[in-house]
Amino acid sequence: MPEATRRIVIEPLTRVEGHGKVSILLDDNNRVAQARLHIVEFRGFERFIQGRPFWELPVLVQRLCGICPVSHHLCAAKAIDGIIGVDQLTPTGEKMRRLMHYGQIFQSHALHFFHLASPDLLFGFDAPVEKRNVIGVIAEHPDLAVQGVMMRKFGQEIIKATAGKKVHGTGAIPGGINKNLSIAERDELLAEVDQMMEWSLKAVEIARQYTLTNLATVSEFGAFDSNHLSLVRADGAMDLYDGKLRAIAADGSQIIDQVAPLDYLDEIAEEVRSWSYMKFPFLKKLGPETGWFRVGPLARVNACDFIDTPKAEAARREFFEVTDGVPSNLTMAYHWSRMIELLHSVEVIGDLLHDGDLQGDDLVAPPGERRGEYVAMLEAPRGTLTHHYRVDENDQVTMANLIVSTTCNNEAMNRAVAKIAEDEISGAPEITEGLLNNIEVGVRAYDPCLSCATHALGQMPLEVKLIDAEGNTVDRRTRP
Amino acid sequence: MSDRRIAFTIDGRKIEARAGQTVLEAAEEAGVYVPRLCWMKGLTPAGACRVCTVRVNGRPQSACTQPAAPGMIVENDTEELRELRRDVIDMLFVEGNHFCMFCEKSGACELQALAYRFGIAAPKYPFMFPRRELDASHPDIFIDRNRCILCGRCVRASQELDGKHVFDFVGRGRDKRIAVDAEAGLGDTDCAATDRAIDACPTGSLLRKRVGFAVPVGRREFDRQPIGSDIERPAAAE
Incomplete structure (x- = not known):
């Protein structure tokens, strides 16, 4: 954590798909230093x-x-x-x-x-x-x-x-x-x-x-x-x-x-x-x-x-x-x-x-020359989706990398939260109802699917935590 | 084999068997379904899975190995036996790693179809999550031991129908598993994609490679009717 900051955490986030929480780090003057949308679950599909x-x-x-x-x-x-x-x-x-x-x-x-x-x-x-x-x-x-x-x-x-x-x-x-x-x-x-x-x-x-x-x-x-x-x-x-x-x-x-x-x-x-x-x-x-x-x-x-x-x-x-x-x-x-x-x-x-x-009845194209590795992309509802696989000569998958849309929007969602938090609470180290609402509205605009993004499990409620320069939680609100 | 008819009853229904027939075979001919997994037409019965357990004159017996005898009183579709079969099926599920949601045999799997027939929505016993080996060494056949229920149908089919000895059991108790007759895996055996042993597998454990999900949902074997429906005929129709 940056020096001399306080932290606000919003958990859980509602009306998005998946589970996440938000931390807002404040500096000594109670101005927003950084905002983090944490994706805290893990599934390991790859x-x-x-x-x-x-x-x-x-x-x-x-x-x-x-x-x-x-x-x-x-x-x-x-x-x-x-x-x-x-x-x-x-x-x-x-x-x-x-x-x-x-x-x-x-x-x-x-x-x-x-x-x-x-x-x-x-x-x-x-x-x-x-x-x-x-x-x-x-x-x-x-x-x-x-x-x-x-x-x-x-x-x-x-x-x-x-x-x-x-x-x-x-x-x-x-x-x-x-x-x-x-x-x-x-x-x-x-x-x-x-x-x-x-x-x-x-x-x-x-x-x-x-x-x-x-x-x-x-x-x-x-x-x-x-x-x-x-x-x-x-x-x-x-x-x-x-x-x-x-x-x-x-x-x-x-x-x-x-x-x-x-x-x-x-x-x-x-x-x-x-x-x-x-x-x-x-x-x-x-x-x-x-x-x-x-x-x-x-x-x-x-x-x-x-x-x-x-x-x-x-x-x-x-x-x-x-x-x-x-x-x-x-x-x-x-x-x-x-x-x-x-x-x-x-x-x-x-x-x-x-x-x-x-x-038509011609449903499947005949196989051509086999490749050991391939990458495919399409535009999923939430954005560009990438699947990258390697397959060995026995037809078994040896490597998979899935880059999902929500992952691509990760930095953007963090920026949106930081901007919203800055506008809403700088100077007041307190999680107001308005802050909670606005952060949710901001994240929700990206229609994140956090279960996909971490290949994660579970429900998606919102938690926000406010954490001070010493790392103490000074305020915390949740919304189921 | 003589033409002498053997009369007995199943759940009060009169059945006539030919000499040498088992309870399961005679029942099937008469339009009575006795649930089964390790039994397969054309193979020596093994009595291994116990799903076909019936009561014969009060004693539990596997219908697939029990010869029909005159005057037998067989109980098949009773609440007690349904409960017992549910338990057996349930244990087969938790003993392996049966993930129907991405199994290509889904909709055509006898184990899954039995679970549906018996109304098993979720297992009541805890999953054991065993670590099981895959064997993809054969160019045309894939073995996924996660889905093996040790019914032995591939073992018998390989010997009795294909004239080979590709599969057999090794290990004991919870370590028992299907092995192949080559250390390097199935690819080193004389198993061929045309072997009837591959079709003998009731689950998704023995698969022809690259077939996958070619049959769409709605047209798979058990999408249309529950397992056993093709055997069952009401007594009045006889």
């Missing part, structure tokens, strides 16, 4: 999958998470495609996987916006905790609460139709997919698309209006300049299932572009800090001090040149009207960009459902 046969991985590693298992399922499947030498899936294999992935993005974004974030946006950060929750939303905005449920259900039905189960399915297999989409499944989903589109457009409008109405607040709230990283298609379009890495600086200038996932180690490294099980990735070109970046909806909307579906592209242009065309660096802009992606997802889903390739 170690215990060693020795397992490679074809098991897509089903095994998705058990990291019950919220976006599809991301891990598909990312592992993509890596295994590479291991068995499949560089191009069949049209049915590729499109079924894409449908599964966009269904996943859709349900996850709907869940986050309507059920986790909307209480903060609808009632204000300082509204009483008793009201500022999903039950409060159901009571005062029943239409929105129902939309959230129905939208999540739609995404889950897509996952079931493509993966066999709503949670932890088996659809993606090495080289392809194990089923196509029946006409009956297609028609059931198609019947819902127009409604989903209408609600998605409304959700974008809610997020946009919220941001514009509260522009003065959100321009300051947990805001800071950062680099942004995401996959983009070869032509610079947003692509959530595949693509190559692009990193841009806070002003929009490119740092790296079209870096293949296989070359990620040339560009990205991870730093370990003693107080968290979650690592800190950074761009090697810039180093750990300035090379950290944000991922997820905000980074993706910032990094892409355009979105190739018309409604989402129109929404993206509106987003950039506010920033005069340069990237947005506001923590709270995550909500708006997340809803632009929600809209993009339903547009992609609608297009895919009209594609006859989904009813």
